[in-house]
Amino acid sequence: MNIFGRGFDSRRLHHIILVAKREPVKKKSLGFSYVIFIVLMFGVLAGTQERPFLRVSVADSAYLSRSRNSERVPLPQRRRTVVIDPGHGGLETGAKGKFGALEKNITLSISKKLKAIIERDLAFNVELTRDKDVEVSLEQRTALANYHDAFIFISIHANSSFRKKARGPETYFLSLNATDRDARRLAYLENNESEIGDKIFGQDEDDIKMILWDMAQSAYLEQSSMLADKIQDELNSLLRTKNRGVKQAPFFVLAGVACPAVLVETAFLSNADEEKKLVSEAFQRQLAQAIFRGLVRFIREYSNE
Amino acid sequence: MSKEMPDRKGLIIAASLMVLLIILVVVFFSLGTRKSVELATSSLLSNPDVDSSHPHTVKTITLFFLSEKDGLLHSEERDILKSPSISLMGRQLVEELLIGSKNGMICPFPSETKLREFYLTEEGHAYVDFSREIREEHPFGSEADIATVYSCVNSLTHNFSDIKLVSILIDGRESQTLGGHVDLTRPFVFRKDLIAK
Numbered sequence: 001m002n003i004f005g006r007g008f009d010s011r012r013l014h015h016i017i018l019v020a021k022r023e024p025v026k027k028k029s030l031g032f033s034y035v036i037f038i039v040l041m042f043g044v045l046a047g048t049q050e051r052p053f054l055r056v057s058v059a060d061s062a063y064l065s066r067s068r069n070s071e072r073v074p075l076p077q078r079r080r081t082v083v084i085d086p087g088h089g090g091l092e093t094g095a096k097g098k099f100g101a102l103e104k105n106i107t108l109s110i111s112k113k114l115k116a117i118i119e120r121d122l123a124f125n126v127e128l129t130r131d132k133d134v135e136v137s138l139e140q141r142t143a144l145a146n147y148h149d150a151f152i153f154i155s156i157h158a159n160s161s162f163r164k165k166a167r168g169p170e171t172y173f174l175s176l177n178a179t180d181r182d183a184r185r186l187a188y189l190e191n192n193e194s195e196i197g198d199k200i201f202g203q204d205e206d207d208i209k210m211i212l213w214d215m216a217q218s219a220y221l222e223q224s225s226m227l228a229d230k231i232q233d234e235l236n237s238l239l240r241t242k243n244r245g246v247k248q249a250p251f252f253v254l255a256g257v258a259c260p261a262v263l264v265e266t267a268f269l270s271n272a273d274e275e276k277k278l279v280s281e282a283f284q285r286q287l288a289q290a291i292f293r294g295l296v297r298f299i300r301e302y303s304n305e
Numbered sequence: 306m307s308k309e310m311p312d313r314k315g316l317i318i319a320a321s322l323m324v325l326l327i328i329l330v331v332v333f334f335s336l337g338t339r340k341s342v343e344l345a346t347s348s349l350l351s352n353p354d355v356d357s358s359h360p361h362t363v364k365t366i367t368l369f370f371l372s373e374k375d376g377l378l379h380s381e382e383r384d385i386l387k388s389p390s391i392s393l394m395g396r397q398l399v400e401e402l403l404i405g406s407k408n409g410m411i412c413p414f415p416s417e418t419k420l421r422e423f424y425l426t427e428e429g430h431a432y433v434d435f436s437r438e439i440r441e442e443h444p445f446g447s448e449a450d451i452a453t454v455y456s457c458v459n460s461l462t463h464n465f466s467d468i469k470l471v472s473i474l475i476d477g478r479e480s481q482t483l484g485g486h487v488d489l490t491r492p493f494v495f496r497k498d499l500i501a502k
Contacts, residue, residue: 088445088485095445095484103445138481157486160446162411163373172447175496249451252481252488263486265447 080151081125082118082295083144085253086111087157090135095160097275103158104133106278110266111156113288118295124151142256146216150259152227154291158278159265167274169235170265173224174217174255175248216258223260223302231264231294238290239267264291362387364394366464368402369500370410371452377501378456381408391467396423398460399433413452415442421477429469430492431461437476445484454487455499462495470494
C-alpha cells in the first residue's frame with residue numbers, strides 16, 4: 001500500500017534519486033529530472049498531510065484502507081467488536097504436548113467455540129485474528145484489534161513450563177517495565193486517555209502521541225486487570241483450581257492493543273493429564289464457556305461504572 | 306647552491322610529514338567518542354585483575370532458579386571470581402546460571418543454551434546474547450518464557466547495582482519474543498513479585 005498506487009515501488013524512487021546524483025546526466029535531462037523529483041516530493045507531502053496514519057507504527061494495510069475510506073463512507077452503526085486471538089499458527093506451532101498435541105490447533109478450536117457462543121448470546125461482532133492454520137505476526141494481531149476499534153481483546157493460548165507438575169489456568173494482562181521512558185508514557189496516557197481514540201482515526205498528527213501507539217495498552221491496564229480477574233475466577237471454578245491467579249507479563253501481543261486486553265493460558269500442554277483434556281472437544285467447550293462467563297461479568301461491571 | 310636545494314626541499318617535506326604523523330598519532334589517542342562498551346570476551350584466567358589463589362577475590366552471588374513447587378524463582382548462592390569489571394562478573398553469573406542449580410531447582414534454560422557474549426554499557430544496560438538453542442529447545446509457554454527471562458534479569462540486577470536494565474539477544478540479534486509471548490524488544494528491570502518470599 002502506498003500513496004502512488006499499486007505499481008509504484010518507493011525503493012525505485014530512492015534509486016532514481018541516487019542514480020541522478022551519481023551519474024553524469026545531460027543538462028536538459030537533469031532539469032527534467034529535477035521537475036519530476038519536485039513533483040514527486042509534492043505528492044509525498046500532500047499524501048502525508050491528508051493521511052497522518054502513514055506515520056503510525058502499528059498500522060497495517062487493512063487499517064490504512066479503513067482510515068482512507070472513513071473520509072468518504074460514513075461508519076456503519078456502531079456495534080462493538082470482540083477480537084479473539086488464537087495464539088500461534090502455521091509453522092509457528094507454539095507448545096507441543098508429550099502426546100503430540102499442538103498449541104496452535106487447540107487455541108484455534110477454543111477460539112472458534114468462544115466466537116460461536118458470543119455471537120449466539122451477545123450483541124457483539126466477533127473477529128478472529130486467524131480462522132485457519134496460518135502464521136499471523138504479532139503486529140498484525142494487534143493491528144486487527146485496533147482496526148476494528150475492539151471493545152475487548154482476548155488472546156487464547158495453552159501453557160508450557162519447565163516444571164513437570166505445572167497445571168491450571170492462568171490469565172495475564174500487560175506489565176510495564178518501569179523504565180523512565182515507559183513511566184513517562186504511562187503517565188501521559190493516564191492523563192490523556194481520550195486521545196487514544198483520536199489517534200485510531202488519524203485525526204491527530206502530534207509526533208509524541210504517535211510514538212505512544214506501541215504502548216496503547218498502558219491506558220487500559222485497570223480494565224484489563226478487571227477482565228483478567230473475571231475470566232480467571234470462572235476458569236478456577238471450572239477446573240477447581242484455587243491457587244492460580246491473575247498475572248502480569250510484558251507480552252508483545254498485548255502492548256499495542258487500545259482496549260482492555262488479556263492473554264488466557266487455558267491449561268498446561270507440558271502436563272500429560274492436561275494435554276489429554278485440552279484435545280477433547282468437550283473440555284475445549286467448557287473452557288470457552290468459562291471465558292464467556294468471565295466476559296459477561298466484566299461487561300456488566302464495566303457498564304455499571 | 307642549486308644542487309643543495311632539492312636535498313633541503315626533501316628534508317623540509319620529510320620533517321613536515323613527521324610532524325603531521327605525530328599530530329595524527331596524538332589526535333588518534335586523545336580523541337574518540339569516550340562512550341565505551343565493555344565487552345567481556347577475554348578469558349578470566351588471563352585477566353590480571355582476577356586472582357583465584359586469594360580467598361578475598363571471591364564474590365558470593367545469588368542466582369535465581371525456578372522451583373517445581375510453586376513456579377516462583379528461588380535463590381541459590383554461588384561463588385564467582387571477583388573482578389573490578391562488572392561485565393566480567395556478569396558474564397560469570399550467566400554462565401553459572403546456565404550450569405544449573407546445585408540444590409535441585411530447575412534451570413529455566415534449554416540444556417544446550419550457551420552464552421555468546423555479554424555487553425555492559427556505561428549507562429548500566431546489560432545485553433546478554435544467548436545461542437539459538439534458547440529458542441529452538443524452549444517449551445514455548447508463557448510460564449517458561451517468564452521463568453527464562455526473569456531468572457537472568459533478576460539474577461543480574463539483584464547482584465550488581467550497576468546493572469539497571471537487561472536486554473536479551475538471541476544469536477547476536479534482537480528478537481521480538483522468546484517463545485511467542487514475552488516482548489524482547491524492550492529492556493527488562495528487576496521484578497520482585499516473581500521471587501519466592
